Amino acid sequence: MITVVREPEGREQTFEHVHTVHKLLNKLGARPGAVLVIRGAELLTQDRRIEDGELIIVRKVRSSG
Amino acid sequence: MKCRRCKEPAQVALPSHNTAFCPDCFFLFYLRQIERAVKDHAMLVPEDRVLVALSGGKDSLALMVALAELGYDVTGLHISLGIPGSSDEARRIVTEFCAQRGFALEIVDTPALGLAIPEVKARLRRPICAVCGKIKRHYFNLAAIEGGYSVLATGHNLDDETARLFANTIRWDPDYLAGQGPSLPAAGGFPRKVKPLYRLGEYENACFAFLKGLTYATTPCPYSQGASFTGHKALLETLELRSPGAKIAFYDGFLARGRPAFEARCAAASRPLVPCARCGAPTNESPCGVCRIRALLAETPDAV
Numbered sequence: 001m002i003t004v005v006r007e008p009e010g011r012e013q014t015f016e017h018v019h020t021v022h023k024l025l026n027k028l029g030a031r032p033g034a035v036l037v038i039r040g041a042e043l044l045t046q047d048r049r050i051e052d053g054e055l056i057i058v059r060k061v062r063s064s065g
Numbered sequence: 066m067k068c069r070r071c072k073e074p075a076q077v078a079l080p081s082h083n084t085a086f087c088p089d090c091f092f093l094f095y096l097r098q099i100e101r102a103v104k105d106h107a108m109l110v111p112e113d114r115v116l117v118a119l120s121g122g123k124d125s126l127a128l129m130v131a132l133a134e135l136g137y138d139v140t141g142l143h144i145s146l147g148i149p150g151s152s153d154e155a156r157r158i159v160t161e162f163c164a165q166r167g168f169a170l171e172i173v174d175t176p177a178l179g180l181a182i183p184e185v186k187a188r189l190r191r192p193i194c195a196v197c198g199k200i201k202r203h204y205f206n207l208a209a210i211e212g213g214y215s216v217l218a219t220g221h222n223l224d225d226e227t228a229r230l231f232a233n234t235i236r237w238d239p240d241y242l243a244g245q246g247p248s249l250p251a252a253g254g255f256p257r258k259v260k261p262l263y264r265l266g267e268y269e270n271a272c273f274a275f276l277k278g279l280t281y282a283t284t285p286c287p288y289s290q291g292a293s294f295t296g297h298k299a300l301l302e303t304l305e306l307r308s309p310g311a312k313i314a315f316y317d318g319f320l321a322r323g324r325p326a327f328e329a330r331c332a333a334a335s336r337p338l339v340p341c342a343r344c345g346a347p348t349n350e351s352p353c354g355v356c357r358i359r360a361l362l363a364e365t366p367d368a369v
Contacts, residue, residue: 008283031306033080033268036275043076043272045066045085061271062224062298063122063285 002050004028007059022046028058035060077272080309088276095273098264099131106248108259109216115139116214116256118205119162119170121155121282123274124220126162128262130277132218133168139218141170142208144201147181148286155282162279171212173204179359186288188362193288196358203355207346209256221247221260224267227312228297230319243327246320253338254347264313 004013004024018024021037021044028035037044038057050056066075068087075085079094086094103109115132119125119141132139143159146152156172163170175181180200186193209217226247233241247263249255262270274281289295304311340346341353348354 008285031302032078033266033306034302036268036271038275043275045075045078047066059271059275059283061123061267062295062302063124063267 001052003055005055005057007057019050020046021048021050024050024056024058030058034062076276077269079269081266081305081313083309091272091276095265095269096131096135098269099135099261102247102261102264103259106246106259108248108257108261109137109218111136113137113215114213116142116171116205116209116212116217118201118217118219119143119159120220121158121162122220123279123281124222124225124262124267124270126159126220126279126281127270127273127277128218128220129162129168130166130279131273132261133166139168140212140214141168142205142217143170143172144204145172145174145176146197146201147174147176148183148288151282151284151286152182154284158280158282171208173208175200175204179362180355182288185358185362189358194292197288199354200358203346203353206255210254210346214256215251216257216259218259218261220262220270222262222265222267222270223312223316224298224301225294226260226263227301227316228294230316231297231301232293239327240331242319242324243331246324254340255338263316266312 001014001016002018002024004015005011006013015024015027018027024037025032025035025046032046036059038059039050039054044050066078066085067073068075068090069084070090070093071087073087076088077091078085109115115137117125117129117132117139119129121143129139129141141159141163143156145156160170162168182193182197185196185200189196205217230245233245247260249258251257301312336349338347338349339351341348341356342351343356344353346353346355352360
């Protein structure tokens with residue numbers, strides 16, 4: 001299971017059987033290029049694997065005023 | 066995915082450039098995009114004193130860091146607007162950012178000048194985003210002129226510029242189309258104005274800000290809900306997903322082939338700048354827009 005924090009809302013979600021960034025973005029309905037996918041101090045591209053127990057931040061990039 | 070330059074694991078994928086980079090190579094790419102914008106549009110020279118408008122968002126803070134890394138003499142300018150739930154956070158972030166990185170900072174506090182945005186919004190029956198933009202531009206100009214800065218730089222990015230171009234195009238607004246671009250020369254007392262990030266989208270700026278460890282404001286302005294530009298950005302994001310590179314092609318194509326036609330059409334009709342009779346700021350029509358807002362506020366003390 002992975003834990004995902006959506007920013008800027010701060011909403012936390014958990015997912016089972018999601019092992020790549022590509023699958024995670026599909027689950028979230030988020031477009032690549034519209035969000036940063038953050039693990040610790042690094043950014044993850046769509047092909048990167050995600051392991052159970054990891055905390056992933058998905059940060060919206062579009063500013064709205 | 067590997068970095069195109071050094072083959073280390075990539076952290077930033079850029080479909081619009083058909084490439085991907087590790088952090089260090091992305092920083093090089095990012096600075097080169099700014100250098101290209103500066104060179105192509107004669108935005109800056111090494112001797113310039115650059116006043117950088119800092120909202121506290123990712124784009125303006127990234128611009129400040131990048132221009133400093135490129136060796137420019139930069140000073141920050143923050144306009145504090147008195148908007149509950151957003152202005153205090155933005156001011157704190159900008160102040161801490163400049164203190165931590167040793168940047169000089171000027172702050173203009175519009176409530177202290179009788180122009181708190183919530184009060185303006187409550188008393189004028191006009192779209193607040195347009196009025197707020199007018200007030201900010203007025204104080205950008207004033208601060209640059211009074212401080213002796215040769216150029217004012219803003220963090221407008223490719224998404225901002227294409228959304229604005231799209232809005233101007235669907236209205237077929239010749240005056241706005243003639244005036245849109247990444248660089249405006251100094252004229253009639255106004256400082257030169259430049260947008261060095263116009264080749265970089267929100268995603269690239271967000272990546273740069275994150276990888277540089279910048280803390281930036283993410284709280285949206287409470288008055289921006291439903292703003293048309295946000296919808297235009299979403300439309301263009303869909304287009305970019307289907308056709309990577311469409312946004313920069315749209316904008317570069319406009320600059321090369323669209324704008325000259327509108328400039329020629331509008332040049333004869335443009336009015337010369339004159340000093341505002343009340344505040345002295347250069348304007349097409351005296352009194353200037355901000356002095357007219359002040360007059361409206363004075364005339365409508367109880368309007369809702």
